[in-house]
Amino acid sequence: MTVLPARRLLLVHAHPDDESINNGATMAKYAAEGAHVTLVTCTLGEEGEVIPPALAHLAADRDDALGPHRIGELAAAMDALGVEDHRFLGGPGRYRDSGMMGAPQNDRPDCFWQADPDEAAGHLVAVVREVRPQVLVAYDTNGGYGHPDHIQAHRVAMRAVELAADPAFRPDLGEPHDIAKVYWNCVPRSAVEEGFARLRAAGRDSLFPGIATVDDVPGVVADAEVTAVVDGTPHAEAKAAAMRAHATQIAVDGPFFALSNDLGQPMFIHEHYRLVKGEAGADREDDLFAGVTA
Ligand SMILES: CC(=O)N[C@H]1[C@@H](O[C@@H]2[C@H](O)[C@H](O)[C@@H](O)[C@H](O)[C@H]2O)O[C@H](CO)[C@@H](O)[C@@H]1O
Numbered sequence: 001m002t003v004l005p006a007r008r009l010l011l012v013h014a015h016p017d018d019e020s021i022n023n024g025a026t027m028a029k030y031a032a033e034g035a036h037v038t039l040v041t042c043t044l045g046e047e048g049e050v051i052p053p054a055l056a057h058l059a060a061d062r063d064d065a066l067g068p069h070r071i072g073e074l075a076a077a078m079d080a081l082g083v084e085d086h087r088f089l090g091g092p093g094r095y096r097d098s099g100m101m102g103a104p105q106n107d108r109p110d111c112f113w114q115a116d117p118d119e120a121a122g123h124l125v126a127v128v129r130e131v132r133p134q135v136l137v138a139y140d141t142n143g144g145y146g147h148p149d150h151i152q153a154h155r156v157a158m159r160a161v162e163l164a165a166d167p168a169f170r171p172d173l174g175e176p177h178d179i180a181k182v183y184w185n186c187v188p189r190s191a192v193e194e195g196f197a198r199l200r201a202a203g204r205d206s207l208f209p210g211i212a213t214v215d216d217v218p219g220v221v222a223d224a225e226v227t228a229v230v231d232g233t234p235h236a237e238a239k240a241a242a243m244r245a246h247a248t249q250i251a252v253d254g255p256f257f258a259l260s261n262d263l264g265q266p267m268f269i270h271e272h273y274r275l276v277k278g279e280a281g282a283d284r285e286d287d288l289f290a291g292v293t294a
């Protein structure tokens with residue numbers, strides 16, 4: 001019986017790369033502080049585009065080998081963040097990447113968007129009842145930016161929060177566990193505007209031919225909606241290294257990055273969260289475990 005550290009954080013993400021983009025500094029911080037950080041990724045990202053031309057053959061419409069390749073990218077990203085516990089929901093390849101909203105891949109019977117939410121949530125309940133986290137990080141109801149796998153990851157995570165605490169649900173999966181605090185990823189508008197101002201000021205020095213817009217940033221909220229801000233400054237390089245590890249999806253240029261759309265956007269080192277379950281430990285928390293007693 002493994003005795004886990006006192007503080008345990010669980011993060012649920014749709015594809016390999018989301019964890020580093022949204023929470024890389026937070027994960028590195030808590031791992032470095034000795035907390036147990038568990039990442040559950042719901043798909044292998046099989047339908048992603050591929051940035052490096054030398055790896056273009058991996059794409060779904062060619063060798064369809066991007067999923068296994070992204071398993072390796074995720075492992076390298078976890079090494080960079082110091083996170084040792086990362087799993088795929090239901091096992092690697094159980095749920096396939098659904099593609100962007102409206103894509104034909106949304107209709108594949110094996111894709112995450114077509115998954116039965118309770119069946120998928122059952123796999124997550126098993127992890128929750130094993131790790132017994134005090135804190136869960138998930139996407140908002142729109143999955144940040146409306147990607148079907150992100151929306152489904154939100155739904156499955158929130159359903160698992162309910163079911164894990166229900167003693168009548170699958171006793172075979174372990175003792176019930178009620179997660180004390182649940183946060184949704186978010187970015188305050190002021191931070192987004194400041195970040196794009198920095199990117200525009202970098203001008204031609206930036207690697208990227210174009211610049212994204214505020215609407216391209218997932219989860220932008222009014223500043224007042226932010227509950228917690230994790231200052232990831234000491235872990236900025238670890239976050240950048242983790243994002244670079246996802247080389248088929250992300251190009252990193254100093255404090256900026258671009259996805260395969262080649263549109264530059266700021267890398268956020270302060271990572272922001274909105275508390276949706278539990279009690280905040282302060283008006284503006286700087287610690288996701290603030291106020292957690294057990
Ligand atoms: C950050 C994220 O969620 N990436 C997803 C996303 O990838 C985008 C998609 O390929 C889009 O067509 C591109 O324009 C954009 O640049 C990509 O970031 O969707 C992929 C397919 O579902 C997914 O694999 C990737 O992880």
Ligand SMILES: [Zn+2]
Nearest residue numbers: 014015018150
């Ligand atoms: Zn994603």
